[in-house]
Amino acid sequence: MQQNRSQVTERDGLFELEAGSDVLDSPRYNHDMAPTKVRERTWNKWHITALWVGMSVCVPTYTLGGVLTAYFGLSVGEALMAILLANVIVLIPLTLNAFPGTKYGIPFPVLLRSSFGVLGSNVPCLIRALVACGWFGIQTMFGGLAIHLFLGSVFEGWKSLGGTGEVIGFMIFWSLNLWVVIRGAESIKWLETLSAPLLVAVGIGLLMWAMPNVSMTELLAIPPKRPEGASVVSYFAAGLTAMVGFWATLSLNIPDFSRYAKSQKDQILGQIFGLPLTMFLFASLGVVMTAASVKLVGVTVSDPVSLIGHIQSPAWVAVAMALIIIATLSTNTAANIVSPTNDFQNIAPKVINRTKAVLLTGLVGLALMAHELLKKLGLIVSDVSLETVYSNWLLGYSSLLGPIAGIMVVDYFLIKKQQLDLAGLYRDDVYPAWNWAGFTAFGVPVLLTLLSLGSDAFSWFYSYGWFTGSALGGVIYYGLCVMRAQPSVMKTAV
Numbered sequence: 001m002q003q004n005r006s007q008v009t010e011r012d013g014l015f016e017l018e019a020g021s022d023v024l025d026s027p028r029y030n031h032d033m034a035p036t037k038v039r040e041r042t043w044n045k046w047h048i049t050a051l052w053v054g055m056s057v058c059v060p061t062y063t064l065g066g067v068l069t070a071y072f073g074l075s076v077g078e079a080l081m082a083i084l085l086a087n088v089i090v091l092i093p094l095t096l097n098a099f100p101g102t103k104y105g106i107p108f109p110v111l112l113r114s115s116f117g118v119l120g121s122n123v124p125c126l127i128r129a130l131v132a133c134g135w136f137g138i139q140t141m142f143g144g145l146a147i148h149l150f151l152g153s154v155f156e157g158w159k160s161l162g163g164t165g166e167v168i169g170f171m172i173f174w175s176l177n178l179w180v181v182i183r184g185a186e187s188i189k190w191l192e193t194l195s196a197p198l199l200v201a202v203g204i205g206l207l208m209w210a211m212p213n214v215s216m217t218e219l220l221a222i223p224p225k226r227p228e229g230a231s232v233v234s235y236f237a238a239g240l241t242a243m244v245g246f247w248a249t250l251s252l253n254i255p256d257f258s259r260y261a262k263s264q265k266d267q268i269l270g271q272i273f274g275l276p277l278t279m280f281l282f283a284s285l286g287v288v289m290t291a292a293s294v295k296l297v298g299v300t301v302s303d304p305v306s307l308i309g310h311i312q313s314p315a316w317v318a319v320a321m322a323l324i325i326i327a328t329l330s331t332n333t334a335a336n337i338v339s340p341t342n343d344f345q346n347i348a349p350k351v352i353n354r355t356k357a358v359l360l361t362g363l364v365g366l367a368l369m370a371h372e373l374l375k376k377l378g379l380i381v382s383d384v385s386l387e388t389v390y391s392n393w394l395l396g397y398s399s400l401l402g403p404i405a406g407i408m409v410v411d412y413f414l415i416k417k418q419q420l421d422l423a424g425l426y427r428d429d430v431y432p433a434w435n436w437a438g439f440t441a442f443g444v445p446v447l448l449t450l451l452s453l454g455s456d457a458f459s460w461f462y463s464y465g466w467f468t469g470s471a472l473g474g475v476i477y478y479g480l481c482v483m484r485a486q487p488s489v490m491k492t493a494v
Contacts, residue, residue, distance in 0.1 A: 004020050004021050005020045006018060006020040006423035007020070008422045013264070014038050014041065014102070014105070015035075015104050016037050016038050017034070017035045017423060019034065019426075022423065022427060023423055023427060026426050027348070027349065027428075028113075028425075028428065029349055029426040030349035032342075032349075032357075033110060033342065033345055033346070033349050033426075034426075035104055035105035035259070035422060036260060037105070038105075040105075041102075041105065041261055041262050042262065043260045043261050043262060043266065043270075044262050044270075045265070045266040045269040045270040046193075047189055047193060048266060048269075048270025048274060049269075049270045049274035050193045050195075050196035051188075051189075051257060051274065051334060052270070052271060052274025053200070053274050053278050054327075054330035054331060055250075055330070055331050056274070056275060056331075057200075057202075057203065057278065057282050057327050057331070058139065058328060058331035059139070059305060059328065060139075061279060061283055061286070062282060062285065062286035062303060063286055064079075064083055064243065064246070064279075064286065065079045065080060065283045065286050065287035065290075066287070066290055066302050067242075068082060068083070068239045068242075068243070069222075069224070069287075072238055072239035072242065073225050074226075074232075074235055074236060074239050075223065075224040076287055078232065078235075078236055078239075079283075079287070080280065080283065080284055080287065082236060082239045082240045083243050083280055083283045084279070086240050086244045086246070087247070087275050087276040087279045089240075089244055090244050090246075090247045090251055090275075091271060091272060091275060091276065093408075093409060094250065094254050095268050095271055096409045096412075097111075097252065097254050097409060098254045098257075098261070098268075098271070099258075099418070100412050101254065101255025101256070101258035101259040101261075102255075102258045102259065102261045102263065103418070104259075104420055104422050105259045106255060106259060106420075106422070107256045107259060107342045108125070108253035108254075108255045108256050108342060108343070109345070110346070110425050110426070111412075112124055113431055114416060114425065115407050115408055115411035115412075115435060115438045115477070116407075116435050116439065117431060117432045117438070118425075118428055118431050118432070119434060120433065120435055120438065120439065121346060122346055122347055124252075124404050125342075125343040125346050125347075126343060127401070128249060128339060128343060128404075129343035129361070130364075131249050132249060132336045132339045132361075133336070133340055133364040133365045133368055134365070134368050135249070135335065135336045136177070136332060136337055136340075136362075137368045137369035138369070139331060139335075139336060140173050140332060140369065141170060141369060141372060142303070142305055142328055143169075143170075143173035143177075143324075143329060143332065144166055144168075144170030144173045144174070145169060145305050146169070146305050146324040146328065147169035147172050147173055148165045148169035149305065149308070149317060149321050150322060150325065151169070153314040153315075153317040153318040154314070154318055163376035163377055164377060167373050167376050167377055170369070170373060173328070173329070174362060176329060177362070178359065178361075178362045180329065180333045181333050181337045181338060181341060181354075182354065182358050188334055189260070191329065191333065192330055192334060195326050195327065195330040196330075198323055198327075199323070199326070201323075202323045202324070202327065203281065203282060205320075206285060207285055207288065207289075210288050210289050210292035210296065211288070211292075213292040213296055214288055219291050234460075234463070238463045241463060241464050241465060241466050244467070245401075245402075245465075245466050247275075248401045248466055249335075249339070252339075252401060252404055252405055253339040253342070253343075256338050256339055256342055257334070257338070286302075286304075289307060293307055296310075298310075304324065305324055308321065308324065309321075337358065337361055337362075340360075340361040340364070341354060341358050341361055343357075344356075344357040344360050400446055400449060401469075402445070402465060402468070402470035403441060403442045403445040403470060403472065404442060404473070406469070406470035406471060406472070406474030406475075406477070407441050407442060407473050407477045410478050411477065415478070437480035437481055438477060440476065440477075440480060441474070441477035441480060442473055444472065444476055445468065445469040445472040445473050445476075446469070448468075449461060449462050449465050449468070449469060
């Protein structure tokens, strides 16, 4: 017989929900969005370390050093220091926002119901989902290119397909990504655990290939591309903000993964072990490989897929491309599909299940890359490049997510004091439909960031957007919540 009222139990600091009809019949609940049972929280610190290694070793990480030296005016040494420091900094919101996921087993959209409202949570969720779908499309483009080069190394006739072969590779890789996520969290855990050591091996192999062709002393001595005598502080801070923004998205939806962690200790140690050093080392590899590419293949090549494609040995190209495909697959499934899958389900959990949400994610990502795919097929001619989308729109857009991170941390630790009504998050009678304190705290920093684009005096507000946005969003949210609670306290005292 089904119980009418849900029950919440605690085991060693981890809470789980025995759903009754009040939750099971709620329009805010489905099986995929439900809190994980304690027995389902099987990821230890090494699984989470492997998750971050798998997500960090990817083509965009490889190009970060070049982005910082070319666009932000940093020297090679300054760029690598900015990458390392940024990933130490981003550990703070990552570990803090992971806490409620581990404790209550809830995904990111459900946690947002506490700070933005049961219905209001859909707004930041969809903002986050759009960023993820953009990244999904870009990573799928890299993965599709790797499949095209792999097939070209195995079948000589494949090379003649050119851009059409790349589009076919894109669709193959697109389908493979969706298949892995539809199979569920255990498939992702298995993929990340398998790929992590392979990706480390790829990095070591590439480094051994490149090192005889590059002088680290000369590389570090290359002068920065900024005005002579200009202070490094503003350039470094802008680059640092951009690098923090690289994982700004994951700092929000980390509960999507921490809900499977065995304990808070496991999620904290796993992230510390897996993120900063991996990002630093693979970005360093990118700097070294790009510098060595002229001697290796005769031209400067800034991404590993194209660089390996220049190797004359078909056998080595096939092996390297197979590993690149695994690397990109492990990044894409975890970093760019899991979150929008949960975000889209949050709109109407009874209507959109995981399979439908995964397919919706795939279709949006495909639509965002339609322009690039049509270019490769020769159906349109355009000067807009994939690199422009990557370096401008997505990195800038990600920096606007800072206020959401600040609001989430303040809501859980300072306002709710780490106590959530687990069953209430899945009903309409505990948390408000729309929490206007959350929307105000989000809207003000975003508005100021956009306004600062047209003002030289306040350009720093945009340049340091993730820091200013997260701090201001958190402060405004705390102030509004305290002011809202004050009248009820005074009334009780009277």
